[in-house]
Amino acid sequence: MADVDAxxxxxxxxxxxxxxxxLVKTFGEIHAVADVSFDLVPGRxxxxxxxxxxxxxxxxxxxxxxxxxxxxxxxxxxxVMPDRAILSRIGYMTQSDGIYTALTVAENARFxxxxxxxxxxxxxLDVLKVVDLADRQQTIAGTLSxxxxxxxxxxxxxxxRPTVLFLDEPTVGIDPLLRVEFWAHFRQLADAGATIVVSSxxxxxxxxxxxxxxxxxxxxxxxxxxxxxxxRAGTSDLEQxxxxxAGAEAAA
Amino acid sequence: MNARRVQALVRRVVEEIRRDxxxxxxxxxxxxxxxxxxxxxxxxGSTPVVHAVIVGTAPAEAPIVDxxxxxxxxxxxxxxxxPDEATARASIADxxxxxxxxxPAGPLSASSRTITVVTNGxxxxxxxxxxAAVQKALLGAVTSAIGATLPTIEHTSVYGTPSTDQITNFAxxxxxxxxxxxxxxxxxxxxxxxxxxxxxxxxxxxxVRRSEIVAGYTLGFGLFATIQVALLMTWVLGSVRVPxxxxxxxxxxxxxxxxxxxxxxxxxxxxxxxxxxxxxxIFLSTFARTxxxxxxxxxxxxxxxxxxxxxxxxxxxxxGVIQPxxxxxxxxxxxxxxxQVFIRGADLSVGALQLDLVVLAVIALFFAVIASxxxxxxxx
Numbered sequence: 001m002a003d004v005d006a007x008x009x010x011x012x013x014x015x016x017x018x019x020x021x022x023l024v025k026t027f028g029e030i031h032a033v034a035d036v037s038f039d040l041v042p043g044r045x046x047x048x049x050x051x052x053x054x055x056x057x058x059x060x061x062x063x064x065x066x067x068x069x070x071x072x073x074x075x076x077x078x079x080v081m082p083d084r085a086i087l088s089r090i091g092y093m094t095q096s097d098g099i100y101t102a103l104t105v106a107e108n109a110r111f112x113x114x115x116x117x118x119x120x121x122x123x124x125l126d127v128l129k130v131v132d133l134a135d136r137q138q139t140i141a142g143t144l145s146x147x148x149x150x151x152x153x154x155x156x157x158x159x160x161r162p163t164v165l166f167l168d169e170p171t172v173g174i175d176p177l178l179r180v181e182f183w184a185h186f187r188q189l190a191d192a193g194a195t196i197v198v199s200s201x202x203x204x205x206x207x208x209x210x211x212x213x214x215x216x217x218x219x220x221x222x223x224x225x226x227x228x229x230x231x232r233a234g235t236s237d238l239e240q241x242x243x244x245x246a247g248a249e250a251a252a
Numbered sequence: 253m254n255a256r257r258v259q260a261l262v263r264r265v266v267e268e269i270r271r272d273x274x275x276x277x278x279x280x281x282x283x284x285x286x287x288x289x290x291x292x293x294x295x296x297g298s299t300p301v302v303h304a305v306i307v308g309t310a311p312a313e314a315p316i317v318d319x320x321x322x323x324x325x326x327x328x329x330x331x332x333x334x335p336d337e338a339t340a341r342a343s344i345a346d347x348x349x350x351x352x353x354x355x356p357a358g359p360l361s362a363s364s365r366t367i368t369v370v371t372n373g374x375x376x377x378x379x380x381x382x383x384a385a386v387q388k389a390l391l392g393a394v395t396s397a398i399g400a401t402l403p404t405i406e407h408t409s410v411y412g413t414p415s416t417d418q419i420t421n422f423a424x425x426x427x428x429x430x431x432x433x434x435x436x437x438x439x440x441x442x443x444x445x446x447x448x449x450x451x452x453x454x455x456x457x458x459x460v461r462r463s464e465i466v467a468g469y470t471l472g473f474g475l476f477a478t479i480q481v482a483l484l485m486t487w488v489l490g491s492v493r494v495p496x497x498x499x500x501x502x503x504x505x506x507x508x509x510x511x512x513x514x515x516x517x518x519x520x521x522x523x524x525x526x527x528x529x530x531x532x533x534i535f536l537s538t539f540a541r542t543x544x545x546x547x548x549x550x551x552x553x554x555x556x557x558x559x560x561x562x563x564x565x566x567x568x569x570x571x572g573v574i575q576p577x578x579x580x581x582x583x584x585x586x587x588x589x590x591x592q593v594f595i596r597g598a599d600l601s602v603g604a605l606q607l608d609l610v611v612l613a614v615i616a617l618f619f620a621v622i623a624s625x626x627x628x629x630x631x632x
Contacts, residue, residue, distance in 0.1 A: 064457055084459055092457040096450030102268040114260030115458040140271075156454065 014041040017164055017195035018063060022072030025058050025218075032058040034218040035072070040197065042163070045190050047209030048199040049242065055218035056199040057095055060166045063197070064092050076164055088116050091162030095169050097153045101142030105133050108141055109155050116160035124159060130185055131155045132178070146173040154182070158189075165189065165196045171205060183208045203238045212238075214245050221249040253467060257460050261468025262475075268442070269476055275438055279480050283430035284487050290426055291507045294418045300378055302329035302385045303348065305340040308355035316355065319393035327389060337370070344372055351382040353390075412512065412595040423488050423509040424590030425563040428522055430484065432583060433554055435477050435526045439469060439533030440546040447537060452627070462624040470530045470620065477526035485515055485522075512597030517605070518590055524612035525586040531619035538626045557583040562591075585611045 016039035025033040032055045040046050048056045061067045063074045065082025079086040099108050109124045118124075128134045131151035136144070141152060150173050157165065167186075171179045183205075190196050190210075198209060206212050207226045214222040214229070222229055222245040226238060233241035269275055304324050308317045321331045332349065334340040340352035354368040369386050371379035395401065412420065446452040455465065491508030511518065533546075536553065540546045558564065560574060561583035570578065578584045589608030592598035598605040 066453060066456060084461075087457060087459045090457065092454065094450045094453050094457075096453075098450035098454035100264065100268060100451060101449070102271045103264065107264070107267060111260055111264045112454070112458065115257055115455065115460045117254075117256065117459075119256075 014043070016040055017042045017077055018197070019075040020059075020063065020072070021075070023059070023062050023069050023074060024071035025055075025062055025067065026070045031218050033062060033069075036218070036220055037072075038213065038220060038223070040195055042193050042195045043190055044210040045186055045196045045198060045208070047206050047212045048197060048215050049201070049203065049206055049212050049238075050215035051201055054215045056201075056215050057168055058218075059215065060092075060168050060197065060199060064090060064166055066092075088160060089163050091157040091160070091165040093154055093157035093165075093167045093170050095172075097149045099141050099149060099152050099156060102140065104138050104140055105144070105152055106137035108152055109159055112156040113159045118160055123161075127155045127159045130158065132181070147175055147178065150174050151178070163194050165194055167196065167198045169199055169201070171200070171202070179205075203242070206238050214242055216242075216246050216249060219249070221245045253461065253464055254459075258464050258467045258471065261460070261465060262472045265442070265469055265472025266475060269438070269472070279434050279438060279476055280483055283427075283434065283480065283484050286430065287423070287426050287484065287488055287507065290422065291419045291509070294422060300381050301350070302327070302382060303350045304329050304331050304386065304389075305334045305343050305349040305352040306331060306355070307334050307337050307340050307352060310355075310357045313355050313357075316393060316397050319397050320353065320389055323389040323392040323396070324385075326392075327385060329385065329389070337368070341370055344370060351386055353386055411597070419507065420510055420595065421591070423507070424518070424594040425587045427481070427484055427488060427518070428525055428583060428586040428590050429558060429563050431477060431481050431522045431526045432529045432557075432586070434480065435473060435529040436533045436536075436554065437546065437550075438476075439473050439530045440537050440540070440549070441533075441543050442473075443469065443534045443537040444540055444543055444546055448541070456628060462627045465627060466531060466534060466620050466624040469534060470527055473530045474523070474527055477530070478523060481519055481522045481526065485519060489515055509594075511594050513593035513599060517599060518593040521586055521589040521593065521605075521608065521612065524609065524616055525582060528582050528612065528616035528619055531616065531623040534623035535619055535626055557581045560584070562587045582612060582615045585615075 018038075018040040020036050020038050023033050023036040024031070034055075036059060048059065050056055058067070062069050063076065063081065065074070065076075065087070068082070074081045076083070076086050077089060100111070103111065105128065106124065109128055110121070113119070113124050125134060125137075128137060131154050133148065133151055133155060136148065141149065144152065150170070154167070154170060157167070165186075171182055174182065186196055186198070186208075198205075200206065209226070211223065211225055212229060213220045222232070222241075224232065229241045229245075230236060230238060233244040235241050235244060269279075302324065306317055306320060317333075324331050332343070334343065334352070337352070337354050340349065340354065343349035344352060350372065352368075352370040354370065356365045356367065367390065369383055371382050373379060446455070486506070488507050488509050489511050490506030492505045494503050494505060496502040532553070536549050537546065540549070556577070560570060560578050561567070561581045562578070563583070567575065567578045567584065585608040589605055589612070592602060592605045592608065596602070600606065600609075
């Protein structure tokens with residue numbers, strides 16, 4: 001596993017894989033996402049960090065083209081979303097497991113592979129090995145434990161080897177040991193050139209990301225590596241840092 | 253549309269349903285039990301017993317009372333006499349009689365004489381049966397009293413035979429309704445699970461098109477609808493005699509309902525109807541957030557069709573205000589088409605059946621388009 005702070009990619013020299021430009025999404029009176037703009041480059045893991053209801057999931061749905069922005073636009077791999085052709089290069093792990101509970105583990109993975117036009121059983125087996133479910137292929141997904149379901153959900157998002165990966169709360173319900181393995185795998189994918197966006201409300205996971213985006217009330221209130229953000233907030237604790245930025249934002 | 257993706261969707265839908273045994277039972281066994289029950293009720297329903305009380309004490313009435321009594325007894329009724337209407341009413345109230353016939357105190361042949369028939373009143377349709385029995389007996393009594401013989405009426409029809417069992421008329425409607433009902437419920441609930449379980453969100457993030465999802469569902473559920481309709485048709489039309497074995501008496505399997513036309517043609521009608529029900533289920537799942545709400549659509553979507561499309565009441569007997577609703581309901585065309593095949597023996601050369609098939613196909617296509625347009629719904 002690579003050291004988290006060692007990613008050498010400089011944002012200025014690399015073409016961004018994801019661009020957000022003035023993204024706004026309102027649901028009636030609620031501003032779920034309020035004027036968000038950023039560039040995210042390949043080879044890095046980005047953490048969207050914020051409390052529940054801060055707009056992380058809506059932001060991911062805007063970036064994946066699952067919902068249309070009220071204003072602004074999102075680009076993934078130079079395509080304005082939603083763009084069907086780009087979808088085969090995007091992996092999306094939803095917050096809910098999004099697996100078919102009546103089907104077996106292998107059937108789930110094979111089905112999602114087939115939606116991407118992949119009929120290669122070896123690819124399916126490979127991804128099940130990654131999430132440590134290779135020996136549970138014939139198990140009905142509905143009988144899996146919460147953590148195993150989460151792993152299957154991840155496998156279904158990875159089965160087509162995407163270059164841009166959106167993971168909405170991927171480690172919820174996963175035991176600490178497997179969590180370490182998950183992050184090691186995310187790092188491997190990033191090192192191979194993938195752009196990874198992980199949302200979380202768990203601050204202790206945040207340091208595994210190359211860069212963090214603090215999200216509050218639909219806005220990105222701060223951006224930087226964990227160390228940078230702590231330093232700027234003058235605290236040794238990310239949670240305190242988040243609160244400091246949130247306080248500054250509210251005062252502004 | 254990508255055939256391989258549709259194939260993957262079909263396989264998935266089929267696998268899911270195949271493993272869901274309660275749903276399979278609902279789809280395959282429930283219609284068979286219910287059609288069997290309806291047929292049993294219609295065929296073996298018992299004729300209500302008539303216990304008549306005649307009130308008619310005037311000497312002039314004696315011949316007609318005797319003739320009426322004979323006529324009623326001839327039809328299997330019991331007959332008693334009462335001195336007045338109040339006593340007769342008391343007998344009906346205490347349950348010892350089912351109907352009272354109160355004759356006027358004068359010769360029946362005089363003009364503007366009224367015969368009063370008293371029934372219980374708690375069961376209107378049972379009362380109608382009592383009244384019909386009394387009318388028949390009266391007619392017999394009067395004609396024999398005046399020494400005349402009534403001409404007999406013979407009823408024939410252009411299509412089918414009017415006197416065959418009621419199930420011949422009912423079976424087509426039942427087959428159509430059950431296919432529609434169960435396919436709608438299953439698709440609606442399955443698609444709702446797709447929405448609430450997060451798999452639809454995930455599917456939308458793959459290159460799968462909405463039209464491919466509708467096609468996958470239509471073909472997947474279409475397969476089960478095909479099996480269901482084939483089973484149901486075999487059950488309704490077939491009649492296999494099982495000989496007596498040991499202590500078991502001989503019995504027959506299948507309802508043995510007569511069909512004048514081709515079962516294949518009837519099958520085609522139901523299949524088109526069922527395909528429309530798949531898209532309807534997908535479409536209506538847009539408006540439901542829970543499985544209970546899918547059930548709540550039954551009174552809105554299915555019950556009116558049950559009442560207005562000719563299952564129970566002929567479309568021509570509906571009140572004029574609601575009659576125009578019948579031609580916009582898919583079930584109207586399916587039931588008409590099935591009756592055309594079952595009773596008239598219609599084939600593809602018959603215009604009425606052609607119309608039914610075309611309308612059903614258009615409705616199925618219309619809802620397929622609507623379903624694919626509404627698959628995606630922003631979650632608030």
